[in-house]
Amino acid sequence: MTVTTVDRAALPNPTEEPSYLTSENTVVSWLFTRDHKRIALMFFASITFFFFIGGMAATLMRLNLATPQGLLQPAVYNRMFTMHGIIMVWFFLIPSIPTTFGNFFVPLMIGARDLAFPRVNLASWYVFNLSGLIVLYSLIMGGADTGWTFYTPLSTIYANGYVLAAALAVFVNGFSSIMTSLNFVVTIHRLRAPGMTWMRLPLFVWGIYAVSVVMLTATPVLTMDTLLLAVSRFTGVGLFDPQHGGDPLLWQHMFWFYSHPAVYIMILPAMGVVSEIIPCFARRPIFGYAGMTIALMSISILSFFVWAHHMFVAGISIYSGVVFSLMTFFVAVPSAIKVFNWTVSLHKGRITFDAPMLYALGFILLFTLGGLSGMMLATLAVDVDVHGTYFVVAHFHYIMVGATVSAFFGALHYWWPKMTGRMYPEMWARFAAILTYVGFNLTFFPQFILGYLGMPRRSYTYPVDWQVWNVLSSGGASILAVAYTLPLLYLGWSLFRGKRAPINPWRATGLEWITSSPPPKQNFSHTPVVTREPYRYDPEDGTFVTQEGTPYAE
Numbered sequence: 001m002t003v004t005t006v007d008r009a010a011l012p013n014p015t016e017e018p019s020y021l022t023s024e025n026t027v028v029s030w031l032f033t034r035d036h037k038r039i040a041l042m043f044f045a046s047i048t049f050f051f052f053i054g055g056m057a058a059t060l061m062r063l064n065l066a067t068p069q070g071l072l073q074p075a076v077y078n079r080m081f082t083m084h085g086i087i088m089v090w091f092f093l094i095p096s097i098p099t100t101f102g103n104f105f106v107p108l109m110i111g112a113r114d115l116a117f118p119r120v121n122l123a124s125w126y127v128f129n130l131s132g133l134i135v136l137y138s139l140i141m142g143g144a145d146t147g148w149t150f151y152t153p154l155s156t157i158y159a160n161g162y163v164l165a166a167a168l169a170v171f172v173n174g175f176s177s178i179m180t181s182l183n184f185v186v187t188i189h190r191l192r193a194p195g196m197t198w199m200r201l202p203l204f205v206w207g208i209y210a211v212s213v214v215m216l217t218a219t220p221v222l223t224m225d226t227l228l229l230a231v232s233r234f235t236g237v238g239l240f241d242p243q244h245g246g247d248p249l250l251w252q253h254m255f256w257f258y259s260h261p262a263v264y265i266m267i268l269p270a271m272g273v274v275s276e277i278i279p280c281f282a283r284r285p286i287f288g289y290a291g292m293t294i295a296l297m298s299i300s301i302l303s304f305f306v307w308a309h310h311m312f313v314a315g316i317s318i319y320s321g322v323v324f325s326l327m328t329f330f331v332a333v334p335s336a337i338k339v340f341n342w343t344v345s346l347h348k349g350r351i352t353f354d355a356p357m358l359y360a361l362g363f364i365l366l367f368t369l370g371g372l373s374g375m376m377l378a379t380l381a382v383d384v385d386v387h388g389t390y391f392v393v394a395h396f397h398y399i400m401v402g403a404t405v406s407a408f409f410g411a412l413h414y415w416w417p418k419m420t421g422r423m424y425p426e427m428w429a430r431f432a433a434i435l436t437y438v439g440f441n442l443t444f445f446p447q448f449i450l451g452y453l454g455m456p457r458r459s460y461t462y463p464v465d466w467q468v469w470n471v472l473s474s475g476g477a478s479i480l481a482v483a484y485t486l487p488l489l490y491l492g493w494s495l496f497r498g499k500r501a502p503i504n505p506w507r508a509t510g511l512e513w514i515t516s517s518p519p520p521k522q523n524f525s526h527t528p529v530v531t532r533e534p535y536r537y538d539p540e541d542g543t544f545v546t547q548e549g550t551p552y553a554e
């Protein structure tokens, strides 16, 4: 077998067709499009909108907590943290990477023309926006005030009426999740290009596959949960009410049976993104590819067996507490394997600190801190002490924001040239990445300390002794707000003034980098034939290696 070295950045534009952006440009052509790339951009617009709505609720909360006497009415504060949670979880984090980058890049990375069901893909966007309208209705009317977990009997008996609107939004939103994940599973099974075997799939595609399996199996449970919530509230059937033979703990079991796997729904695609960025900017193949795929799939399976670690102090038996604690430690094993493999991939790499890489490195550090604090919470004795405090808030924000949102921004910068055909100003992007890291730690590290001191979460006020940590956290949040808004400005600028992007600006190895920037409607001028393992670089000159000549053929 001959091994040839090709600098793909120097390859000519493989197609002269107009790009997916310019091929047709009426409003109708967008609203009824079946092109996965356009639908990805439409999802991007929707979730960016909700990211800023959820962020505004967070800003109000941090503003309120800058002083012990607060700024908001306690009842308003309750609605703010509830709506912040609901919007960030279901309207940003869960759809974020799959619906935008998954939608755009899974077909490109496996050499397909589109997803398996383009109409279902479009329908998913409409259903998502319908659920978004319902959640906005709930928010504008005053908002739910139960916390995003909708715990009973608060949600079934005592809470205001808009809790049902929020629950309905979550109910409808689930259908969008199911449609999108079903599409990914079928696409990855059926539409891979010749030669794209399972063990040649890019790890991002594996991440999307793993998350789709979890979404498909877990989301219907959430659908049933919200339905039962509505039934108990409307009809007074005492499913969760002891006076009518029900059990409030039943809600917690059912809710976390979905919502713990949902944590992995939010993190698995982010892991996929980082696994693309690290080898590219370290100029080394990813270490332990097979181990990475096994780790992804085992996380997705194990995620279904740990839910009651949210309920250690809810009155479950000590024996089940021990079992769920142990199972939670098991999940740490594949997660640790992934961190280890990323780190080893960096070792002896020729690392360049471009913006996507800065976000990916931030991901590894913050994910590790979030994971380690998760291990502390998985320990029964520690959890009894810090349950319901800011320690938990800090922990899950390290995972959800520090890790997932960093990966989202990493992906945005990594693939922006391919999506738009434009380069962004690199220095601004690096500045935003570093600012994100600084702002994030300043916001959330003090919350570990506050939790350790005993500050309860979901409280609008606190003793004056804790103000210094709260002021640090609120100060960090304002830095973070700037860091998240900056990319909006310079990426927007780049659309008009940015340099034209070459086919493969990072000299990456994925199939998405052999077609034009931006790609034509049909993705490829001819179906690629894959003849090589993923992430193969020539260590000598930093270009990538293909086997048997060109990587794609008629």
Ligand code: CU1
Binding pocket: 259, 260, 263, 306, 307, 309, 310
């Ligand atoms: Cu959990």
